[in-house]
Amino acid sequence: MYLKTLHLRQFRNYEEQKVEFTAAKTILVGNNAQGKSNLLEAVELLATLRSHRMARDRDLVKEGEAIAQIHATLERQTGISDLTLTLRRNGRRSVALNGESLRRQMDFLGVLNAVQFSSLDLELVRGGPENRRNWLDTLLIQLEPVYAHILQQYNHVLRQRNAFLKKHQDSVGAQGFAPLHQELAVWDAQLATTGTRVIRRRDRAIQRLAPIAAAWHANISGSTEVLQIKYAPNVPLEQNQPEEVQQAFLTKIQQRAVAESYRGTTLVGPHRDEVELAINQTPARQYGSQGQQRTLVLALKLAELQLIEEVVKEPPLLLLDDVLAELDPYRQNQLLDTIQDRFQTLITTTHLSSFDSQWLNSSQILFVKAGEISTK
Template sequence: MFLEHLYLQHFRNYIQQEINFTSNKIILLGDNAQGKSNILEAVEILSTLKSHRSTKDIELVYQDRLYGQIKASVKNKYADYDLAITIPAKGKKELKINQEKVNRHIDFLGILNTVTFSSLDIELVRGSPEYRRSWVDSLLIQLEPIYYQLLKNYNHILKQRNALLKQMKKSGISTIEQVPELKAIELKLWDNKLAEEGSRISRRRARVLKKIEPLAKFWHNQISHKTEKLILNYAPNVPWKKDTPTDVQNAIKSEIEQKKIAEINLGNTLVGPHRDEIEFIINSSLARNYGSQGQQRTLVLALKLAELQLIEQVVGQPPLLLLDDVMAELDLKRQAQLLDSLGDRFQTIITTTHLNYFETDLLNQAQIVKVEAGKLYF
């Protein structure tokens, strides 16, 4: 998989810029806040249709412009593609493949696969459960593009159910007996939908964590020299015994019934995969609570290398690797481990403020692009 060309218009701090990628290793060099990370973000959006830096599309559009645009030429194992995303300040994204409009997001996903490793990823270990859920979800979107639609469906159901619970709370309902018949029927409908879509989310999360765990263990052993034992544990909000749609749905429905009064009193859904946790355990202790900073960085590096390997195994070709200001975060040993592990298989785009993080051999091979105030210099 090779990204040949990238064009940005009215995206973040770029008015209009383009770049032809001529190497397997690209270094974006510049001071902070010049736009280096924005280039990686554009590539990430082409891959997953979302950004780990922003949840609002309006933040992606340059100042008061009506829209932003990202275009790219991608060569992969199977075909060549021209991809385009138009991001309006208000409204839905417009997607095109080879100049043809695409109406379904799942048809766009899977053409360009990426793994992003940023200085913010330490939050994967010590941050909130939401960060870890987002990591698993982004991985699943690339492995199974249909997951994007499943997640969208679940979030829509969750939003509608929360709105109903808030209405019931506002009207003073505090017991099941006080719920009007029509409201009870409507709530039951959302309960069933939540259980049905929630089971699809939870079962896929459990499946992908089982796949990535042995890969993460391998890399963690390599980096820590087998001095630490890593376990990835999926801790769903609603545990189940058998991994079947019926069993998982019934478990969710049962938990909903037990917590329905509490949900009505709070006006919020307490049951479902939106409250899942993913636990990283090192030597029998939760990494977020007891891991040293060095251990946490080793863990994140192992997870990212495992992510690269899993995507390559599943899709049949290596993804792009986006390294956003991570070299300064890693000590020399971990830098060497990362770069040695990559070899030449992965096209890699690296942002940095200084070139002295890199060995001469890499600098001689790399395409170096200077980034300054939203402009690129070659």
Template sequence: MYLKTLHLRQFRNYQEQKIEFTAAKTILVGNNAQGKSNLLEAVELLATLRSHRMARDRDLIKEGESVSQIQATLERQTGISDLTLTLRRNGRRSVALNGESMRRQMDFLGVLNAVQFSSLDLDLVRGGPDGRRNWLDTLLIQLEPIYAHILQQYNQVLRQRNAFLKQAQDAASSPKNLEQLALWDAQLAATGTKVIRRRDRAIQRLAPIAAAWHANISGSTEVLQIQYVPSVPLTQNQPEEVQLAFLTKIQQRAVAEMYRGTTLVGPHRDEVELTINQTPARQYGSQGQQRTLVLALKLAELQLIEEVVKEPPLLLLDDVLAELDPSRQNQLLDAIQDRFQTLITTTHISSFDSQWLNSSQVLLVNAGKLSS
């Protein structure tokens, strides 16, 4: 797939900016806080309808404006698609494909595929489990767009169940409350089972690819293992069994949940375990080794998406080359070649060799304006 044009209106610090991409690699050069990352974020939003910077829609709209729009023209083997995402400060976002409004945002997903790799991703190893869950969910949305709807359903049930638990704290054991809680339990287990099974399946597919990349980058001196560890025992990935295990675990924690007024069991508390040579990665070795792991994860994401959608996704590299030593930089750049259309942000163009520069489109970014 190839992103031909990107048009930003009142998005972040861009008033109006149209970009035509003329090479497989585009290098965006500029000082910090000029809008380089914002441009990559716009592409990421078109791919996943999420921002890894976790901004609310109103934070994505240029100050003083009420509406923002991202438009793109994308070429795929199946033909050319025009994508439009409209963000509103006081209302719901809307999406359109080839000029036609789409009632379900889920139908917009899967048209453009992209893998984002930023310096924030280094927290995948060092940070808490919520960052790893969010990373896995974003990957799953691209592998299986219906997952966005499944996750939304689960989060909605979770919010309502938590609200009920808080409100029922004072009269926890009344028969009426226990009856109502049983209804929430059933809904949580039904929606949560769908999330757990899909996450487990995705990790089963990703883990061997990431392990192979990691062995390649580390010179086979280290063994990477990735495991999905749900808060519900997962002996077999069969829906009835997972759902039964889920309900059993909820009932075991019922008293603690009522006491604390919050849901203690479910995919919102799951972990993705990363281990190197059987040691938890966050406790293992240097920053360099942790960076090797994240690089292996990102290359595995690219490969898995390509296998599933049958086309190479876009790669968005946000100020990440500066974080990698020359050896890891070369591993990454060699893996990309011209196989993936790549958008790269950097503050210094000197970090690229002349061969790369000659085959790249170079754009200067200054205060939300682009020049070549």
């Protein structure tokens, strides 16, 4: 797939900016806080309807404006698509494909595929479980766009159930536990049904990704280290059959019922899952240097690229946000050699000295300053 044009209106610090991409690799050069990352974020939003910065829509709209718009023209083997995402400071976002408004945002997903790799991704190793859940969910949305709807359903039930628990938290001691338990049963059933769909898809995705990432990791580390990725769901997953997962879910809810009622929050479900990353059977967070952690993240990103390409039958875009400065020359070369012209790549950097002349000669170079992009 090839991103031909990107048009930003009132998005982040861009007033009105149109970019035409003329090469497989585009290098965006500029000082910090000029808008380089914002441009990559716009592409990421078109691919996943999510931002790894986790910003609210109102934060994406330029200061003083009510509406922002991202429009792109994308060429795929099946033809050319026009994508439009409209963001509102006060109101719901909307999407359009080839000029036609879509009622379901899910139908917008899967048209453009992209893998984002930024310096923030080191939090995949160092940060808490939420970082890894968000990473896995973003990948799954691209592999299986219906997953966005499944996750939304689960989060909706979770919010409702939490509100119920919070509301009745103080009354548990007075009325005893039984009346509360009866009313909760309705939410329990919905939580188990929607949560099971999330768990099974996460499990399937990790099973597909883990061997690919391990192979990349062995390649980059010179086979001196073994990467293991394991999905550790909050609900026991001995079988991947829906009925069995659902039953395990309900059993665990019953076990934690008293604790949930006193704490006023849901303690069981995929919002508490973990993705365990280990190098040579030692948790990666405790293991070795930043260089080794960067190798792990690089292996994960290369595995994402490969898996998406296998599933969608076309290479996704690669968005590299100020990441080359984070990698030593060996890892830089591993990454750049893998990319070649196989993946359309947008790279942000503060200076061009990270690139050899061959790369510079074959890349489109754009300069970004205060929300304006120029060729010189």
